[in-house]
Amino acid sequence: MIEELGGDFFQQLRGFYYTARTGSVRKAAQLMNRNPSTISWQIRQLEQQLDTVLFDRYMRRLRITPEGERLLEWTISTFELLRGMKSDISSPGGTLRGTASISSNLPFSVMAVGIVLAFRKTHPEVHIKIRRALTYEVVDDVASSRVDFGLTGMTTDAPHCRLEELFTARPLLIAPRDNAFGLPERPGPDDLTGLPFISFLAENMEESGDPYFDTSLRSLPHPLDIVLSVNNYHLMLRYVKQGMGVAVMDEM
Known part of the structure; x- marks a missing residue:
């Protein structure tokens, strides 16, 4: 038996989805071309129907609850299934x-x-x-x-x-052509000590966002000397070319 659902149920799920992804009712409303009050109403309706709390509200901020995380996974799966159905038919x-x-x-x-x-x-x-x-x-x-x-x-x-x-793809150590680092053809861990490094800057402004600094280079016996962090690989190469330091990138 197929349970009867209100006609607004899927729209309520969409409002919840965009709010969960953006962390903001206002941003969700902008993406959906709706009023923020409409999105807030949709979330309240979902919470009433499911008898649960989907977001913790504190100081005008929304933090998704564990129940909200579970609903988000179900929401994504549901809309993927609907999209697949439409494509198949x-x-x-x-x-x-x-x-x-x-x-x-x-x-x-x-x-x-x-x-x-x-x-x-x-x-x-x-x-x-x-x-x-x-x-x-x-x-x-x-x-x-x-x-x-x-x-x-x-x-x-x-x-x-x-x-x-x-x-x-292999990780490569990128250095200026004319440098005074005295690096061998295949540098080892000891050769990296003391080199000035340019790292990739993560969205949260932390150097740990660099894919190699956070994994393979973490095991080095001494911390690396990071002189600059930037969130663009092309800019990293430009700074390397200007002699500011070296960088680790894959051959892509």
Whole structure:
């Protein structure tokens, strides 16, 4: 038996989803083109129907509760299922139609151009959306079901995501061509001690967001001398070129 649901139930779930992702009723309302009062009402209705508290409200801030986290997972799964149903029913005879959304960092976006062109020739009725993003944004886009899948480099597992390895890229130590560091052809841990490092800056303004500083370089016997942190790899290379320091990046 299929239980009867109110006609606004899915809209209430959408309001809850955007509020949970943004942490703000106001931001959720902007994304949904609704009034904040409407989103607040939707969340209250959900809490009444489910007899639970979805957000802790303190000092005008919303913090999702454990029950809210569980509902968020169910909400994402529900809308993924609905999207799959619509795609399946609207593609009779195996003809693919609809939209495929991809989140990808810049190197992978460039590499995927030929693949996308070949796919479009075979499936001309599929509209493809590609969003260029940083690695942490790609992971968040996939985990929140904002996109169908993502393409990026990873040094650790991503929660709530299924990873498939396409290939392995080597980490490289990048240094100015003319430098006085006296590095051997294959530097070891002792060679890195005392070098001025330029690291990748995470969204939360912490150097630990650097994928290599947070994993493989953490095991070094001495802490690295980080002289600059920046959240753009191209800028990191520019500072290396100017002789400010060295950086660790993969060969992508």
